Amino acid sequence: MRLSRTLAVLTVLVLTGVLGAAQLVTSAEHADAAQTSIRAADPSVLRVGGTYISVQSLNGGIAVRQATSPAGLAAAATRQVFTDTQRLGEVWAPEIHVDGGRYYIYFTMGTGPAHRMYVISSATADSGYGAATKLNLPDDRWAIDGTMLVFNGQRYVVWSGWAGTTNVEQNLYIARMSSPTTATGDRAVISQPRESWERVVGNPFINEGPEAVKDPNGQLHVTYSANGSWSDQYCVADLRLRAGGDPMYVWDWYKSNGCLFGSNRATMMAGWDPTRTVNGPGHHTFVLLNGDINTSPPAGARFPLMFHAVPVGTEYTWANRSWYTGTFSWWPTVTYRRANVPGAPTDTGYSIKFFE
Numbered sequence: 019m020r021l022s023r024t025l026a027v028l029t030v031l032v033l034t035g036v037l038g039a040a041q042l043v044t045s046a047e048h049a050d051a052a053q054t055s056i057r058a059a060d061p062s063v064l065r066v067g068g069t070y071i072s073v074q075s076l077n078g079g080i081a082v083r084q085a086t087s088p089a090g091l092a093a094a095a096t097r098q099v100f101t102d103t104q105r106l107g108e109v110w111a112p113e114i115h116v117d118g119g120r121y122y123i124y125f126t127m128g129t130g131p132a133h134r135m136y137v138i139s140s141a142t143a144d145s146g147y148g149a150a151t152k153l154n155l156p157d158d159r160w161a162i163d164g165t166m167l168v169f170n171g172q173r174y175v176v177w178s179g180w181a182g183t184t185n186v187e188q189n190l191y192i193a194r195m196s197s198p199t200t201a202t203g204d205r206a207v208i209s210q211p212r213e214s215w216e217r218v219v220g221n222p223f224i225n226e227g228p229e230a231v232k233d234p235n236g237q238l239h240v241t242y243s244a245n246g247s248w249s250d251q252y253c254v255a256d257l258r259l260r261a262g263g264d265p266m267y268v269w270d271w272y273k274s275n276g277c278l279f280g281s282n283r284a285t286m287m288a289g290w291d292p293t294r295t296v297n298g299p300g301h302h303t304f305v306l307l308n309g310d311i312n313t314s315p316p317a318g319a320r321f322p323l324m325f326h327a328v329p330v331g332t333e334y335t336w337a338n339r340s341w342y343t344g345t346f347s348w349w350p351t352v353t354y355r356r357a358n359v360p361g362a363p364t365d366t367g368y369s370i371k372f373f374e
Contacts, residue, residue, distance in 0.1 A: 055093075056092050057338075058074050069143075081098050089343050113125070119141075120140070127150065190257075216255065276290065279299050299326070300326060
């Protein structure tokens, strides 16, 4: 997505209390996405002070990189912080978070229907992690791509999972957490891949890779990836919680009317253009201070983003995915509704522009 150069170029902004909480990025610094040399999927990056910290699946476990910029992560050394010594299976989509000054890495481990969410923690970003603990997610179903957030003082975990024990479709679920490692109460579904534009590629149909961010009005968003990750139809869409809404109540969530970040015009929401240099962008990470949604950007600013994609002209396969740097900003006065629900109400608020 691109705005006109006039709109895209940011002049000097005086953002009281903001520059100390999150790093502003000008279009001169990130006019275009940049492919990094990290040949991997599912980036997770946060900023702690002036250091950018990423995690990725590597060598049958999880590796951490640290650098002074998102682009610098590619040249940074990797430090292995976890290895699947129990041989439980694939280690997928690790996400790093900070809670109470401690680092937590959430990830999926297992094979086939046995995939479940696990967590490791340490006082330091790149060492000292203990054994993996299985998250006690409600119903104990297949679960991947977990992300933790704190909204209005309450911790939540959001993940992609199955309703039952068979792979029919991947839904997004949410549950409360009483601590960074303990889920409590029931799970609630907040999104199912039922819109026509998220059912272009299926078997199964997919909602996955949830990422939380808070807009300038204080409303919670959970962006996610739709369509098969094995195809260039993979794209990013958005759920916006209505003002004053309950994150555990599905009808308080409003869905974008198409992809906000993707490479196929037919699936894009009206007013959002497909990418020009990459195919199938998805499973992104908002690069926030401490990963805290309360440090989300103000209106008008562009902030760091990382996502995985395949360059145009390259065969779209999992093996050809790379991490890319990019930016995102808020776009005001956008109406969402669930088109597949007759008579569904609408909600107007901020949406997101992603810049490749």
